[in-house]
Amino acid sequence: MREISRGRLGATIATAALFAVAGAPTAWAGVTPGDGTRETDTPKGDAKPDGTLSATAGGVVYDRSRNGSGSAVGPLAPVGNWTPPPCWYAPKYSPAEFKAYVEPIWSVDSTGAAWDASQRDRYVNGKPYTNFNLDKAGKGYWWDSYVDTSYPPGWDACNKPYFWVDKGAPPPADVPEAITPEILAKLAYAEIRVPATQVTLKPDGTSKVNLPTWAWLDKTDFRPVSVTASVPALGISATTTASPVSLKLEPGTADASLYPASGECPINADGSIGTPYEAGSADKAPPCGVTYRRATSGAPYNLKATVTWKIHWVGTGTPGGDLPDGTFGHDQQVTVQEIQAVNR
Structure with a gap:
């Protein structure tokens, strides 16, 4: 009742x-x-x-002033059943x-x-x-x-x-x-809201069969975000912070090779993920990327890029601790073409 x-x-x-x-x-x-x-x-x-x-x-x-913002942000999916x-x-x-x-x-x-x-x-x-x-x-x-x-x-x-x-x-x-x-x-x-995982690809738009596609995330796009929750009447609060730790690539087809082989690209010391492509590196294996072995036919491949975020909190009267990691991903369409040879 x-x-x-x-x-x-x-x-x-x-x-x-x-x-x-x-x-x-x-x-x-x-x-x-x-x-x-x-x-x-x-x-x-x-x-x-x-x-x-x-x-x-x-x-x-809730104080969300240090949270992710913009039209492309979204909630984290906790790892596990949390x-x-x-x-x-x-x-x-x-x-x-x-x-x-x-x-x-x-x-x-x-x-x-x-x-x-x-x-x-x-x-x-x-x-x-x-x-x-x-x-x-x-x-x-x-x-x-x-x-x-x-x-x-x-x-x-x-x-x-x-x-x-x-x-x-x-x-x-x-x-x-x-x-x-x-x-x-x-x-x-x-x-907590985090930005969509729009990785930079090189070549962008259209890739070539058997040529590596480099992938990276700029450190300015992926920084820690946090939300503070409090009960003013009790004088207690907690701040939960999400920090990016790795990028996972899923090429959208079995006919592809990943770099590294696990598809997990760790975060660099400067906060970036992967390495930007430089001229003359077309045939090199990228620190983070994918090589497609078969051209697309009709529909492009859906390259899924998912960032894993480590979650930590601190609170009034306590050092806090960790909560389950969270993930947030984004699909990007990749068209792959055969390399055309010119016969003379």
């Missing part, structure tokens, strides 16, 4: 009003805010085309906001008298909370669950009733989904 009456599917449309009453960020015991990893404390929202105004999901503020958290708990209501939100729900007949009475006992009549904790205004928050609508499996992991947490106190130990820097890091991972 709790899930239905509160409109769980709408839970990700958070209210920015929480932060208007939150005051200055307060750390949990042993955690100091302002360690330099949080890039913004300002709540952000977006106006959707239908006019709906939504705050950042789950009471979380997905961001499907749900988590974070502050949502001040005492007055909580009272204003739940009382109209209890007055709706569809929730049932028994359920309404049990809710009043829990939050008004001292079993265990009294009068919505109105006497604790400014001293803590009512916490609730939030869900990521992109990952519906697992929502039922966050089915606890609303609970109160005093400022400076950690959430209850029996709430493993309570927001932490590590959870913030995983949410930031889902927000």
